[in-house]
Amino acid sequence: MPNNVTASIAFQTGMRHQLGMPCRDEHNELGMLAGGLTALVSSLSAPSPPTGWDLVARIVGGLVGGGFGSRLPDVFEPATSPHHRSTMHSAVVTTAISVGGVRRVIPAANAICERNATTDPGVNALQNFLAGMLVGTAAGYMSHTVADAFTPRGIPLLTRNF
Numbered sequence: 112m113p114n115n116v117t118a119s120i121a122f123q124t125g126m127r128h129q130l131g132m133p134c135r136d137e138h139n140e141l142g143m144l145a146g147g148l149t150a151l152v153s154s155l156s157a158p159s160p161p162t163g164w165d166l167v168a169r170i171v172g173g174l175v176g177g178g179f180g181s182r183l184p185d186v187f188e189p190a191t192s193p194h195h196r197s198t199m200h201s202a203v204v205t206t207a208i209s210v211g212g213v214r215r216v217i218p219a220a221n222a223i224c225e226r227n228a229t230t231d232p233g234v235n236a237l238q239n240f241l242a243g244m245l246v247g248t249a250a251g252y253m254s255h256t257v258a259d260a261f262t263p264r265g266i267p268l269l270t271r272n273f
């Protein structure tokens with residue numbers, strides 16, 4: 112195996128921790144936790160909160176969305192070096208997602224389910240799953256950048272080196 116490939120594999124595994132980078136599995140688990148919890152808590156703010164299978168579907172959607180959202184920052188800015196964190200990992204984008212999440216995404220997710228509630232339990236559960244995914248994706252994204260912010264390298268305010 113050529114040396115640079117060996118070096119890159121070593122970097123991708125053990126050395127990431129020494130460099131203060133959470134690994135993908137940690138981001139994924141944290142994202143699912145954040146997504147599931149946010150989907151559950153935010154559903155309680157709906158005019159008529161989901162119950163039974165609707166609530167289960169909402170939380171499962173949050174788990175799936177959370178795992179997905181937690182990968183997005185490193186999709187935009189791949190973790191090829193400890194200096195990869197730029198705008199999509201920044202405090203400004205993280206804050207924008209949290210404000211937009213609370214003011215727009217959560218009310219929209221609740222409205223999808225309220226407005227389109229049907230007599231078909233399967234359709235209602237599917238709508239709750241999608242609503243959970245929406246909220247979970249935002250929560251998962253934030254869980255990634257917030258976790259990165261607590262590493263020695265931190266996250267930038269707006270862009271690389273700023």
Ligand SMILES: [Zn+2]
Nearest residue numbers: 184185190259
């Ligand atoms: Zn990252």
